[in-house]
Amino acid sequence: MSRLVVVSNRVGDPRKPSAGGLAVAVGETLASAGGLWFGWSGQVVDERAPGEGELHQQRVGRFTLATVDLSRQDHDSYYLGYSNQALWPAFHYRLDLADFERAHFEGYKRVNRMFAAKLASLLRPDDVIWVHDYHLIPLAAELRMLGCTQRIGFFLHIPLPPPPILAAIPGHEGLMRWFFAYDVVGVQTQMDLEHFVRFIKDEARARPLGGDRYQAYERTLCARSFPIGIDVEEFQHLARSREALETYATLKEEYAKRRLLVGVDRLDYSKGLPQRFRAFRELLANYPENRMSATLIQIASPTRENVHAYEDIRHELEGLSGEINGNYGELDWMPVRYIHRTWARRRLAGLYRNARVALVTPLRDGMNLVAKEFIAVQDAEDPGVLVLSRFAGAAEQLREALLVNPYDVETTAQVIQRALRMPLAERRERHAALYERVRREDVHAWRRAFLAALNGEQNADADQEAAVGHA
Numbered sequence: 001m002s003r004l005v006v007v008s009n010r011v012g013d014p015r016k017p018s019a020g021g022l023a024v025a026v027g028e029t030l031a032s033a034g035g036l037w038f039g040w041s042g043q044v045v046d047e048r049a050p051g052e053g054e055l056h057q058q059r060v061g062r063f064t065l066a067t068v069d070l071s072r073q074d075h076d077s078y079y080l081g082y083s084n085q086a087l088w089p090a091f092h093y094r095l096d097l098a099d100f101e102r103a104h105f106e107g108y109k110r111v112n113r114m115f116a117a118k119l120a121s122l123l124r125p126d127d128v129i130w131v132h133d134y135h136l137i138p139l140a141a142e143l144r145m146l147g148c149t150q151r152i153g154f155f156l157h158i159p160l161p162p163p164p165i166l167a168a169i170p171g172h173e174g175l176m177r178w179f180f181a182y183d184v185v186g187v188q189t190q191m192d193l194e195h196f197v198r199f200i201k202d203e204a205r206a207r208p209l210g211g212d213r214y215q216a217y218e219r220t221l222c223a224r225s226f227p228i229g230i231d232v233e234e235f236q237h238l239a240r241s242r243e244a245l246e247t248y249a250t251l252k253e254e255y256a257k258r259r260l261l262v263g264v265d266r267l268d269y270s271k272g273l274p275q276r277f278r279a280f281r282e283l284l285a286n287y288p289e290n291r292m293s294a295t296l297i298q299i300a301s302p303t304r305e306n307v308h309a310y311e312d313i314r315h316e317l318e319g320l321s322g323e324i325n326g327n328y329g330e331l332d333w334m335p336v337r338y339i340h341r342t343w344a345r346r347r348l349a350g351l352y353r354n355a356r357v358a359l360v361t362p363l364r365d366g367m368n369l370v371a372k373e374f375i376a377v378q379d380a381e382d383p384g385v386l387v388l389s390r391f392a393g394a395a396e397q398l399r400e401a402l403l404v405n406p407y408d409v410e411t412t413a414q415v416i417q418r419a420l421r422m423p424l425a426e427r428r429e430r431h432a433a434l435y436e437r438v439r440r441e442d443v444h445a446w447r448r449a450f451l452a453a454l455n456g457e458q459n460a461d462a463d464q465e466a467a468v469g470h471a
């Protein structure tokens with residue numbers, strides 16, 4: 001069997017309980033079959049020259065973690081600059097926030113070249129390489145230039161916007177060439193896939209070969225959607241931990257007479273937090289029965305990637321929560337609990353289980369795993385209700401949630417009211433359908449599907465279509 005090589009900007013130790021997401025997803029395969037995980041060490045070295053980085057290798061059980069430090073200049077241009085101030089906003093449909101500074105773009109290419117050189121020295125001829133996310137789009141092209149012929153796949157965790165938005169990115173032609181250095185390009189949703197296919201057909205004149213295969217620049221790639229899931233058992237296990245049970249018990253006692261709504265996000269403009277607070281304000285204004293009762297706990301963990309946009313949103317949220325609490329709060333009831341800190345995933349599990357309603361209302365999101373985590377730990381006999389933005393990738397799968405347009409604050413408030421008043425039978429029915437899907441389409445199914453595609457195992461449908469296409 002081929003060795004799996006995973007490449008992501010940040011690497012994690014899958015043995016740690018806080019690992020979460022990707023670490024859990026790839027950790028299982030790496031831990032059982034062995035392999036290599038390569039990425040940035042998280043260290044920034046001030047005295048190092050741009051384009052240079054020291055390689056560290058560490059054995060973790062059966063696999064190897066290989067990491068590289070970044071110079072200050074590389075970190076600022078590749079990571080803070082091009083990745084987080086150009087690609088992140090543009091791919092979240094926010095060209096207004098994107099900064100396409102040339103020097104950042106150069107840093108992005110430089111670091112990808114350096115990563116490719118370090119990684120190439122560790123590769124074996126029959127390795128299978130799985131590259132993650134927008135920080136590393138040029139990596140395969142750089143590896144190919146060094147003569148690497150291994151199968152390389154790419155998975156994009158964030159949304160892929162429609163062609164007119166992609167076309168506004170300076171140098172987008174180069175972006176297309178970079179994609180075609182991969183054998184498989186995976187995105188989160190069918191909609192993202194449609195955008196990608198339209199873009200490569202129009203801009204790169206890609207030729208459909210039938211099924212999900214396309215040809216351009218003398219290369220063939222397979223493009224498909226692979227909606228990421230969670231590790232349901234792992235998260236349910238966390239929900240039974242001491243910390244989760246303590247959080248659950250404390251909240252249950254404190255909010256015995258209230259109805260809890262929760263929001264859990266990284267503090268980022270894509271997550272729609274001000275709109276969510278305004279919808280909650282509308283709820284209290286338009287449905288007075290919720291006063292002295294409905295309480296929104298919003299955990300917004302700090303992110304440092306987008307300093308200015310992040311500062312703005314932080315001030316806006318502080319202002320809104322202060323205003324709502326000032327106007328509606330009583331001595332013994334605070335409508336908004338806004339917590340600007342990272343919570344351990346164990347405590348989150350206890351919080352989700354207490355909530356009557358989860359508000360997952362991003363303006364745009366690749367998938368959103370909070371929605372799935374919430375569903376996974378509900379009490380099936382008395383489950384909470386998921387209010388989900390139609391602009392989260394998760395909305396393609398989680399159709400039984402109450403879907404909202406987060407820009408429409410008034411209607412969102414109406415839907416929240418509906419969620420709070422939903423009869424038990426309907427809550428159970430919706431939860432059962434959602435739970436079934438979150439369970440079936442979990443992170444292991446995601447990983448298996450991607451690796452099958454990367455190993456060239458075609459799915460039956462694609463083969464069928466390909467045969468028809470060539471007839």
Ligand code: ADQ
Pocket residue numbers: 020021157158228264265266299300301341342343344345348365366367368369370373
């Ligand atoms: P993120 O934008 O980080 O990820 P999301 O999927 O919502 O978003 O969360 C990932 C993990 O972070 C979840 O396990 C969640 O519990 C945790 N998390 C979020 N907020 C937290 C908080 N305040 N405190 C503690 N933990 C928190 C990107 C894309 C998403 C996509 C994922 C996976 O932006 O759209 O779903 O990758 O592909």
